Amino acid sequence: MMEKTKLTAIFFAFILLLTACQQEEAEPTPEQPPEEPTETVESPEGRVADFIELWNNGDFPTMHSTYLNQGTQTVYGEANFVIWQQELHKQLGVENINVTYTKPDEDAEWNQDQPADFKINVSFDSIIGPVEFNKTLTLLYEQEDWFVEWDPSFILPNLEAGDQVTTAVVEGARGEIVDRNGKAMASNSEGYEIGVVPENFDLSKKQQLAQLLGVTEETIDGRLNQPWVQPHYLVPIAQIKADQSTLDELFTIRGTKQEKVVMRNYPYNRALSHVTGYVGPITAQQLAEWSDQGYTTENLVGRQGLEEVLQERLRGKAGGRIILKKQRENAVITSVENEPVPGETVTLTIDAELQKKIYTAMKEQPGASAAIDPTTGETLALVSSPGFDPNEFVPNITTSRFQELANDPLQPFFNRFAAVYTPGPVIQPITAAIGMESGTLDPAEGMDITGKSWQRYRSWGDFRITRPREDIKNPIDLNKALVYSDAIYFARQALNIQDNDFQTGLEKFGFGEALEFPIELTTSRISKDGTFGSEGQLADTASGQGQMQVNILHLANLYSPILTDGKLYKPMLYVSDEKSHLWNENLLSAANAKILRKSFSNTGEQLGIEIAGKSGTANERGKQTKWFVGYQASNPKLIVSMMIQGDARVEKMVEQALDTEE
Template identity: 25%
Template sequence: MEQAPHPDLSSLGPHGKAEKLPATKLAAVQYVVALVLVILTTGLWRLQILGANNFRALAQANRIRNVPILAPRGRLFDRDGKLLVDNYPSVSCYLLREQVKDLDADLPLISRGLHIPVEQIEATIRKYQGTAKYQPIPLKEDITPDEQAFIAAHRDELPELETLDEQRRLYPSDGFLAHVIGYVGEVSEQMLNDPRYAFYSPGDVVGRSGIEETYDAVLRGTDGSREIVVNSHGKEIGQMGTIPAIPGKDLKLTIDLDVQMAAEKAMEGKTGAIVALDPHTGEVLAMVSSPSFDPNQFAVRLTKSYWDQIVNNPDHPLLNKAIQAQLAPGSTFKTIMTLAGLQEGVAQNMHVFCNGGATFYGHFYACDTHHGMLDIEHALPESCDTYFYTLANRLGIDTIAKYATEVGLGQRTGIDLPDEASGVMPSTEWKLKTLHQPWYAGETISVGIGQGAVTVTPIQLARAYAGIASGGVFHRPHLVFPDEVSPQELEAVHETFNGSGEKTIQMSTANWEIITDALSQTTLMGTAAASHLEGIDFAGKTGTAQVMSHQALARSGGGHKTVPNAWFVGLAPRRNPDIVVVVLWQNGNWGANSAKLAARVIETYVNKQRRLDHNIRVVDTPAPAAKPETAATAQPTAE
């Protein structure tokens, strides 16, 4: 017979009765359990529902990597379709930080294989430490075949090293067209803070000067990408898909390669600038700034030695003197003085006797020779300082400033190049505003011959003469044909590089003819007679501008840097010209020296147009004969 099981006495109290859990404790336990279940359920829902896409992407990233395909920049051509700037294939090494656990341990091996000092690698990593870890760091550009082989051979040891095929810029050699084209480089931290570069990331290559900078958005294209499958060591084991890169747009420049070559040759070994302009359109046919620099040095990796070499050069090779050199124009300013005098009705009947200078306000102002009695038609080609001292005194500074401003001096032209300078056109208002001093009448005398406070850039002078010789029609200088970019892009360029732009001023036909005929006389019997071009209606104006006062010159003891700057502005033909050439030869002494350089450029242009049968207008206006009463003063002077 089975015995009955013993009852469980563990739940009995001390008096042998079963204890019950209080209702409040039971409720609390139930709420805790319920809360835990809610938390677990919520977390599970967030993981499986809300975070599903995110975790799926992370899981995908464990085996799929996006490799960028960099878009090649658009190429640059001259106006005739001749290639100026191309690209060449290159390989760069990037560092993938998420692929390595102990980067410091790998640095010595990376340093030896890529021939980079450990300190330089560490500095590069520090530079990018604020960026997302998944973003590759450019470690070395344009690596050699040996360095590519090193990376391939150490793929398992150094999974953090990745190579990337790129297209790099190939610029003309010897600094040819360097200031026009500019160069590319890595976007700087300062640029990234600029709204214009809001869509760029550290390491991106952008235009840093010249056309490369102005039209960067057009030239750079759109990068693509390639999805590759990698294993746990980061080694590629397959491909998923490719989004091809869209190359940047090619651009045709207004530069005429033949004219540019002539200008480059003319400035060889000299310091200064040459600008050749088509007055009918504002197209820049040639632009030279000398000395130049090699933009290829900037396209890959700039060495400290080369940087020190150009930065410490006293002739400032990085300065585009064609648009940034602000210097006294010397006697080239006399053409603007002539315009002001004629338009104001002062110069038509004004005769001045030059006896080697004149006295104004108790001070004697010298002229380079004794010209005798002169009128405006002969004072300009003979470049008589005494005549223009007198004209300046009669006009006054504010009238002079009015006409100089009308033709674009003292303001940017709006050319499509960065960092154009504005020059200075002084006036009573200008002096009060900048120096907080009144203008003194004696200061006007020096301005009348392009000295004193007035400064111009070569591009300003080219545009001013182009407009005057074209009867008062001024065009915005530009280096890219407007139809090469969209209307929106062109508008953006004009807004960014604003200036005097397109304009027309009123000029009487009689005054226009007096000025252009006088400019023609300059190359026939005036200060540039030695540069006369047979068979070409070649006109112009010389200018010799002191770089320091006579007192400062006496204290300096002389030297090459104290020699005056030599200017010349040439036109062909004299009226409604097809080409205007400005030459600035710093410390070139007499303007007649620069006239010879301009003559070479103009002759090259005219001969080319004749070859192309473009019917350039040459010798279409007979040169005015010298007046009998001035025969004694027709001997060429040296300016």
């Protein structure tokens, strides 16, 4: 009975509820007043464009005073918006800031009660590399215009007011310089940075530490007395390339610590020193010139040779992290992270092993040498002897050692392959080529020459052309003249060349024209002013004397038309360059080139060597220089030119270098 009563109660309750709902539905709802149409306003795009232009120009005061909405200005006063942003830009090395926005649809309508959103892209360069992120820029309509809502995350992702910003910079590895076969000429290897914790350091071991590190005790004192040093700090003293025994001895000195670092290495040391150059600490002048390129006092930069020439290509791009120490969460997060980018690896046309062989053959006597491929102009070797060891400059050469090298009478720092010298008789084949092509020199026609010296007219005064030997049987033809370096023969032949054709011919071979070469080379010259001041000077120049000066690389190139039937190619050093830059052509007919090659073979036989070429002795400021330009007759794809200051069998040195070639 109780259950039935319960069900009845529920039933009536349900009926009452249903009735109430029906009555509520039946009652008419009062009419709502129609919504007022919202007023459309002008596009905010102009304000966005102006704000972004100020942003790109770094005009933060105007951005704050003229474009931020009231709420943003209240929360972020001028100190937070202007000064903090300027300080962060300086701290992060912000440059080339570029903010862009996505344009709205042309038919878009803008409502004063609705925010206006614009997608923007923010990018800039920093000390850790490029930074780029996307944001949404919101504008609110206030005081009959559009104003920007802003917060610190527009400076850096996840940045909030009160956060501390720090950076961890990682330098990109320096690019390597390699030869045509991929062998490293300047590379990166493992070294060690040795540091000292002052409170643990045994001062009685300071002298021992200085000797092991190759520094002075004063250097150690200077490092330890820097203003920032605290007793418990690790203070870097020097970087070294050390063997295990040195490291073990360093480890016995209490308070020292070792840390692995990357250091520059030059595997071919002296042989390639003037080509590679070396790296060293940035100078004050370089820092002043490059301060806007992210360089600091800690950077090592190229100081000579290709290390200097290729500085920007070899320089790695820094990476690292921008770190935020959050004020609210008491946490540390990374805002931006970039991997460092290594510098470019530059491949040269140089054959490092050939370079080493030539340098070894020169026995470190003062001189220069070059080797080229005559069919392409590729530079295969470029030697200045004696050289120096670039490894001594990494990370820093001692003052005493530098002075020792600087005061060496053999001048190891002087780059001889970049200089010019009086070439002497090795120019005679070029004189012959010009004479034959002009039609005034018949190679088979003999010339009667008597005596050791000669002058054309008595008006030459005391000036006379002198030849090395006077016992050569007449008549003297071109072959004899080349084999025995007969200066009188070539003087007379040059004087027979009509008008200015001898000068013009030399210019066609490149005299007076600067070589387009990565390493600066002094230009070969006919004379100081590029002309002949007298008949005597012209006659003397025919055998490479007078005021003529030639660069050793250009000299090797001068001989290439003799092997290419008249084509002269510009010298190259980078494999990436387009092959075979033709410098000039039709300098020599195939028939005349063959005649000169035959004389070169005869010269080799007369000198007792297995290679073809031309030798000569020149007078350079009262001292003798020995010259030879040669090649293997069986494989004439490599010309070697060499000059030694002093007495030497230079032709034997060239033969030694060529004999080791396959």
